[in-house]
Amino acid sequence: MGKVIAITNQKGGVGKTVTSVCLGVCLADDGKKVLLVDFDPQGNLTKGLGYRDSNSYPYSIKDALFNEVNEIDINWEDYIIHTDEKVDLLPANISLSGVDVQLSNVMSRETVFKRVLSKFKDNYDYILVDSNPALNLFTINGLTAADSVIIPVQAEPYATDGLNDLLHTIATARKQINPNLKIDGILITMTDARTNLSKHIANEVREAYGSHIKVFDTEIPRVVKTSESALAGQSPIKYAPYAESTLAYRRLAKEVEKLHVKAIAKTRHEFSR
Numbered sequence: 001m002g003k004v005i006a007i008t009n010q011k012g013g014v015g016k017t018v019t020s021v022c023l024g025v026c027l028a029d030d031g032k033k034v035l036l037v038d039f040d041p042q043g044n045l046t047k048g049l050g051y052r053d054s055n056s057y058p059y060s061i062k063d064a065l066f067n068e069v070n071e072i073d074i075n076w077e078d079y080i081i082h083t084d085e086k087v088d089l090l091p092a093n094i095s096l097s098g099v100d101v102q103l104s105n106v107m108s109r110e111t112v113f114k115r116v117l118s119k120f121k122d123n124y125d126y127i128l129v130d131s132n133p134a135l136n137l138f139t140i141n142g143l144t145a146a147d148s149v150i151i152p153v154q155a156e157p158y159a160t161d162g163l164n165d166l167l168h169t170i171a172t173a174r175k176q177i178n179p180n181l182k183i184d185g186i187l188i189t190m191t192d193a194r195t196n197l198s199k200h201i202a203n204e205v206r207e208a209y210g211s212h213i214k215v216f217d218t219e220i221p222r223v224v225k226t227s228e229s230a231l232a233g234q235s236p237i238k239y240a241p242y243a244e245s246t247l248a249y250r251r252l253a254k255e256v257e258k259l260h261v262k263a264i265a266k267t268r269h270e271f272s273r
């Protein structure tokens, strides 16, 4: 069974999409089977991997959600794009916008996405879900389907604004619908080694949250090539294989794999008692 990780922060532009694609490609380079799920009507993950034209693929996540709600069986493989970067992609585009409002009227509205993913889960080691910048029904569906959450936080002033709201939402999801939901960690992104401000903010995040939530040792530096890659329709990992940001995401992948191995060992231990 694949591990589902939601990359979530309702704050916009903090590095959710870049983290999803980079972590996914690095895990795939480590030999893992990875599905990237674009759960954002902006479709940045999809476009960033070169699929700018929604006519170039037959189905998107919107169709998968729609069919699940209408109890229409899908062949999951039809929904998947096999990219040339070793990762598979469940794409999204602007047609997803407004679907959250439609979802709000259906039965078991929080679990629609979880039910969709159950069709895909056996075929992957990791499913990474790139969330939209909101605390809406998509986010709740993401948190309901997820085994864990990674929270990217940008090393900029007001970095942690809204973080308490997100943690509260995660706690509520855990209490009401997904008791096993874990926080893998806070990931500090877009650090700038040249400025003290960036270091100061990274330290502040570690001090404020580090005692009760894991903050990944790896920090992701700001590297211009990271944002250029989207225009080239490639992941930043392929576009800039030797960039500091790429090396950092490779280290992050190792941290994430270690967490997963630890969790499996713990489950086995509890199971055998």
Ligand SMILES: Nc1ncnc2c1ncn2[C@@H]1O[C@H](COP(=O)(O)OP(=O)(O)OP(=O)(O)O)[C@@H](O)[C@H]1O
Residues within 6 Å of the ligand: 011, 012, 013, 014, 015, 016, 017, 018, 019, 040, 042, 044, 131, 132, 133, 189, 190, 220, 221, 222, 223, 224, 225, 226, 227, 228, 230, 245
């Ligand atoms: N390490 C980095 N170095 C330089 N630029 C980066 C880095 N990480 C992300 N960016 C750029 O910052 C912008 C925001 O990143 P990204 O799209 O990943 O954030 P997001 O949280 O997914 O945004 P949204 O909330 O809109 O979905 C993008 O232009 C991206 O290319």
Ligand SMILES: [Mg+2]
Residues within 6 Å of the ligand: 016, 017, 018, 040, 044, 130, 131
């Ligand atoms: Mg995004």
